Amino acid sequence: MTEREAEPQAPELPLAEVTARKRSRLSAVWIIPIIAAVLGGWIAVQKLLAEGPTIEISFASADGLEAGKTTVKYNGVDVGRIESLRVAPDRQRILASVQMAPAARDWLVDGTAFWVVSARIAAGGVSGLGTLLSGSYIGMQIGTGSERVRSFTALAVPPVVAANAPGRYFRLTAANLGSLDFGTPIYFRRLQVGQVASYRLDDDGRGLTIRVFVNAPYDRYVKNETRFWQASGLDVSLNADGLDVRTESLTSILIGGLAFDTPADNADAEPAAADTTFELFDDQVSAMKAPERGSIRYVLHFDDSVRGLAVGAPMTFLGMPVGEVVSVRLDADRRKKDVSVRARVLVAAYPQRFLDVLADPQVLTGGSKAITPAMRHALLDGLVARGLRAQLQPGSLLTGQLYVALTYVPQAPKATIDWHSDPPVFPSVKGSFTDIEARLTSILAKVEALPFEAIGRDLQQSLATLAKTLQDVDALVKRWDGELTPELASTVAETRRTLAAAERTFAGAGKAVAPDSPLLAELQATVVEVRRAAQSIRVLADYLERHPEALLRGKSEETQE
């Protein structure tokens, strides 16, 4: 200080004023970086928390997908974005790494589906037009599983039905797909109520299983008795009422469709459970026919020709169809020592109908509607014991078509249904028509074999003998006339007299006895008896008058009653 005052340059300089200093070791300025760090850290944490899970989706092709651009949308909302695309190690598929939104964490469960949405033009409609401008995106459908999954395989085709759409799935079994496709509409009273969700060839390749989805308010019209049929195309029929054109809608004409309805008598039934399996019929008429529930198969063995017996030929009982032929083939009968070959016909019987025809099932089963196999067996065994047999009968003599008839053959050899084999073997007899044919043939053969010349000679001899016999007979008759007839006449006269006396006696007795006494009743019965006896005698007399030889030979066979 003293040194500074000594300085000559600033003798008149004023002195700075001094106030007490508030000093702290650490400057308050350090609060600023701390605040910045906290702010930065908070944002980093936020960003980390906002980071959703990363999943991997496998696509058949990355066509239309772009890393960093293509988004995953759930019902139109972005829930993720493709981060990178790479070829799978097996070079078959493309693996996309997708960064999902944190909200999607709980949705990545088994059953969740992804698929590429791009413009799609099908007969059923045009979809995804928006992707023409914005590029493809990945559609998402949340599954119902509970297990978290991190890698998915994209669907080849978008699901037709949204996962959370209210309604129910049903299964249809069909012989062929027809014109069905994903999204083919399903009609109920010509109102579109659902669509085909998927179809799959059965493992055995014999048919298809079609999954259909019926939307919520309408799914309750699908009952256990409901019939589904192919509603594609036009159904034109000419009948007594005139020309009848039936179709579901213009769309169904173009792209096909399905329709269902429930027979009127089952309309109040409970709705069918989800995933119930129905048969898909070809048309409405066959679909709405009486139900052939619980068809039971039987095997019939025929020794006669089955030429003309086609698969699908009816099996009738008293003319009522009760089943149909399922298959016809040859079969070796192994029970015999020398193996004989016979035709084996497999028939599907509809016992429900059969029993309905035979008896009221209510009575048979004591009120309950169900008929147990044991009851059915007992009933059929009874019928077979009374002679019910399967028989081939000609449906048309012109075409030679055969059908299986169940008929009563009273003199048929004893047989029973073989319940032990599977399917059961129903006893059969040779067909009546084929039988007639065979008999005619054998008769003709016998006729051909007859020794007509020898017969001719014999015949001449016989005729000569006959002439002689007739002469003898003539002589005999003349003798009878002379000797026997007067005696017989006197016998008859005597009898008449006796009867007249008896009548008189009875008449007197009748007067003596009260009208309601047992004696009178007995007497009346006796009188009737006697009258009958008299009648018989009269008949005898008449007969003897006409055939006196009866006294020698007895009554002849021709007149026997």
Added chain:
Amino acid sequence: MSTAEPASARSLGLAGCEACGLVVRLPAADGMDHCPRCGERLHSRRPASIERSWALAITALVLYIPANLLPVMTTNTPLGAVSDTIMQGVVELWSPTSWPLAIVVFVASVTIPLGKLIALAYLLLTVQRGSVQSNGQRVRLYRLLKFIGRWSMLDVFVDTFVVALIQLRPLMWVEPGAGVIFFAGVVVVTMLAVNSFDPRLIWDLPHQERHGHD
């Protein structure tokens, strides 16, 4: 050494009032000095200059991270929304035609803020170590820092203009991202850090302590 040293206001125990220009003698007493004419606080050197500069420089560095990681701009078009960070913008501009623009953006938005922070850290470290080498160059560096400060808001300006101009809803519109706030923070805090730095410290010798302790 002290004999070769030129005299400074500080070495003479004097200080100029930064508000009214009055030159005053600083008393030896420990406390806050005030200008007797206008009452402004007097400093021979800005108080806690190095500490404040460090604090602000570190703040800028902290803010620099989210400024580069967060998107600065979100462009909404019918094709979808695209959010870009500064570096993504540079990468997007890097094409055969607009690569000069990419370089401009890269230099203005990435290199300069980082370069400023590195330069400031260099100045602070050398002053703390009492280095006397290349003082002239360091002062020029300081002047460059002060000059460049007001020009590093390029990205912020571009962002605000674009956001204000491109509002063609629903066809196309641009929204600012959180990154631009942090970027503006980096620029402002860096400028404050440079301002808190007292260039006179460059010339102070290590053995020279505050006045009154000579």
